[in-house]
Amino acid sequence: MNIHEYQAKQIFAKHGVPAPRGFIANTPAQALKNAQELGGKVWVVKAQIHAGGRGLGGGVKVVHSLSDVKKAATEILGMTLVTHQTGPEGKLVRKVYVEEGIEIVDELYLSIVLDRALEMPIIMALNEGGMEIENVAQKYPEKIIKIPVDPDFGYQAYQGRELISALKITDKREQYKLQNFLKALYELYVKNDVEMVEINPLVKTKIGSFLALDAKLQFDDSAMARHPEFEEMRDIHEEDPDEREASIYGLSYIPLDGEIGCMVNGAGLAMGTMDTINHMGGRPANFLDVGGNANPETVSKGFEIILRNKNVKAIFINIFGGIVRCDRIAKGIIEATKKVEVNVPMVVRLDGTNADEAAFILEKANIKNLITATDIGDGARKAVEAAKNA
């Protein structure tokens, strides 16, 4: 789960990770009030959306007067911000964060993330901030400083010293401040089931302090049950409504731009099904994993969501039952066709646990538009053909 920058900074504040002061606003008037409360002579007005690259897209403005704060907020609020992470359709800005301006002398990159190979968190840093870190990682991987932290023992000062030495920070006071920063950030990482915390840029100010100018926090979805406080931070506007509705029913749905709707059990087989459709000359209209607890209700919902996409010309249901029992899927298909009118061809391939029973149930139900398939290749071929003839 992702949250906004301003929410991440609230959590930073709670854990003593320093960041510039700021307040959130829904209206230009509120933005102005925030700036007045902050005082000073320079403010930054920042669009709050779940995507990076906001500055380049015109979603971050540095202003030098209160009237310009209001003007910037008026421009940014309600704009559709397009960045390299939003896709071409962009994202509507509903909130701006008004922050005090900071005199910056240096910019760094800092993040903590799980290293899957080492099976422990690593602190990553880079001498240059504000860069597209993905590019640096590919072109100059040696530039990225990586310090693993053994979770059994937690963060230790020597790890900070390694990082400080690699960053060539020689001023004692700055070293001390960065040590405290790192310690607080690691605490935040472990206490909140953080999947990734990224600060890009981390800035050194004129007076030698380190501040998180930006803040990105991503939580481990599997741990949200023990952090009910984060649920309130969820911004449903940032989520695709169909994806969200699907997730309520235990379905994992991602819309794509092809013409063959897919309903599959298991993320791997779902991707494999998409790959096979593609290989046969068709294009998948979605990724849909019905999960391990598929039942008639969830299957009906899956149909409903797939069919909302008007590009869908055929549906391929590809189930290899293990924990999912095929008879339940078959019953789901029958029930769904009673509730939702499925007027496109449905290619069905059911294999694995209780597949024979499922075949019997489906045959007896005599559903229109239903085409049976014997294996994944056969099913994909039939679905592509059906879509072409539709």
Added chain:
Amino acid sequence: MAILINKDTKVIVQGFTGREATFHSEQCISYGTNIVGGVTPNKGGQIHLNLPVFDTVAQAVEKTQATATMIFVPPAFVADAIMEAAVAGIKFAVVITEGSPTLDMQAAKACANKYGMMMVGPNCPGVISADACKIGIMPGNIFKKGNVGLISKSGTLTYEGANQVCNEGYGITTAVGIGGDPIIGLSFKQLLSMFEEDDETKAIVMIGEIGGDLEIQAAKHIEQHITKPVVAFIAGQTAPEGKRMGHAGAIISGTAGTAKEKMDALEAVGVTVVKTPADIGKAVKEVLSK
């Protein structure tokens, strides 16, 4: 000989009396798995599926000499169950449950390592040695006995791969679904080596997917240590970029974790890489008839 488990492996089930655990334990027993009991706190002394139920893993190990466990407890209790098994002297754990917090798994894995317990999963279909022992939720009837070892990140692609191998007239020694979570037990590397050492296994199928770099590591490992033919499929060639993972995960390895990168890396070390799961069976036939 198959790897990891055989017909003599004594297995307990943690979370034994739950609905899904009951269904799948029954399936395992009818497949021939030597399940010797189960653990459900506060139900010790009861009999379930004609087998004894214990309050703790330690009691179960003492009374049954079990060496393996199949874990079915709810996500919030998985780490606890793994640690309990490791400390009680279990040598091999198969963790079926999906949705455990990563931080919990980090601790559980460290504990398993410390106590010398091998683990498969979490969030996986389990392990099956054809016609001998099944610790998992896969439909047993599709795994005919033969000489192909199978390793897969995805549960349902494990079934798909095995089904195709068997439809071509070949069979499986052992199939292992390793799971796709950030922290997992045995990975491609270790399992590839186990199959390399297993006399019965003549070819290996590995099924990966986008994200992470386990497949890239596997490619390096194959180059240095594996002489048997390997067939690979990587799911997610058509998956939209940036939908599944944040980018910091990819920064670590300096790779984006795309299907193409992984396919190229595997192809470069002589692996037969197929473009769709529908071609796995044919590719196995090809490498085995050489």
